[in-house]
Amino acid sequence: MSRLLPLAVEGAVGRRRSRTIVGPVDLRIEGAGITVVIGPNGAGKTSLLSLLHGTERLAAGRIDWACPLEDARHAQAFVFQRPVMLRRTVAENIAYPLQIRGVARKEAQARAADWARRVGLGEVLNRYAPVLSGGEQQKLALARALIIEPDVLFLDEPCASLDGRAMREIEEILLAARDRGTRLVMSTHNMGQARRLADEVLFLLQGRIHESGPASTFFTAPDTPQARAFLKGDIVE
Numbered sequence: 001m002s003r004l005l006p007l008a009v010e011g012a013v014g015r016r017r018s019r020t021i022v023g024p025v026d027l028r029i030e031g032a033g034i035t036v037v038i039g040p041n042g043a044g045k046t047s048l049l050s051l052l053h054g055t056e057r058l059a060a061g062r063i064d065w066a067c068p069l070e071d072a073r074h075a076q077a078f079v080f081q082r083p084v085m086l087r088r089t090v091a092e093n094i095a096y097p098l099q100i101r102g103v104a105r106k107e108a109q110a111r112a113a114d115w116a117r118r119v120g121l122g123e124v125l126n127r128y129a130p131v132l133s134g135g136e137q138q139k140l141a142l143a144r145a146l147i148i149e150p151d152v153l154f155l156d157e158p159c160a161s162l163d164g165r166a167m168r169e170i171e172e173i174l175l176a177a178r179d180r181g182t183r184l185v186m187s188t189h190n191m192g193q194a195r196r197l198a199d200e201v202l203f204l205l206q207g208r209i210h211e212s213g214p215a216s217t218f219f220t221a222p223d224t225p226q227a228r229a230f231l232k233g234d235i236v237e
């Protein structure tokens, strides 16, 4: 049972220099699964994820977790499109979230080694992280996010610019995380990936949730002409 969920969002708005970039958004996230956020470039996918995670300032509305905000912050993680590598080894990068949470060094290193193996980086534990390939860096970022066993994991385009093999490996890691009970909310431009992973879909247009629902219905019988056009690959603005 997640301590954080349900997440209730009411009238949430994000602004940059007085321009609304996302919202108002009403949304409820609960239960297990993967919510996939899709929509055209600039629709506000990154901004919505950042708003929910708390890295984008809320200009109006409410975002309520089922627990106090401070606890919610500690039980969630965010994986960026281009992950930041600390100028340290793979093991030290993966152990970092435990280190800042005060976990003893030996235990943190052992857990990092275990996570490195789970994501297929067991052989490169002592390599300097910034020299890893794009796919390896993304796997490292996932291990570093999952090592805290987050209740909720946000991912912004985690497979952008990765080849098919790296994408498949990362999708397997994401599905395993879901099966262990982590609630995933991720954006993607890749409709194949959206279909493979989504339990629920949020379709964003011009900063608002234009359509949402279970993936099974959304992909087979979308309600709105814009969602139908988007799924067909037409240009939707």
Ligand SMILES: Nc1ncnc2c1ncn2[C@@H]1O[C@H](COP(=O)(O)OP(=O)(O)OP(=O)(O)O)[C@@H](O)[C@H]1O
Binding pocket: 016, 021, 039, 040, 041, 042, 043, 044, 045, 046, 047, 048
């Ligand atoms: N730092 C910023 N300053 C000003 N405007 C911004 C900033 N970041 C994003 N925006 C604007 O906010 C809107 C939403 O951007 P956002 O990156 O959230 O969309 P997106 O759906 O993730 O796009 P993409 O698919 O291209 O990654 C866009 O119009 C963008 O230009």
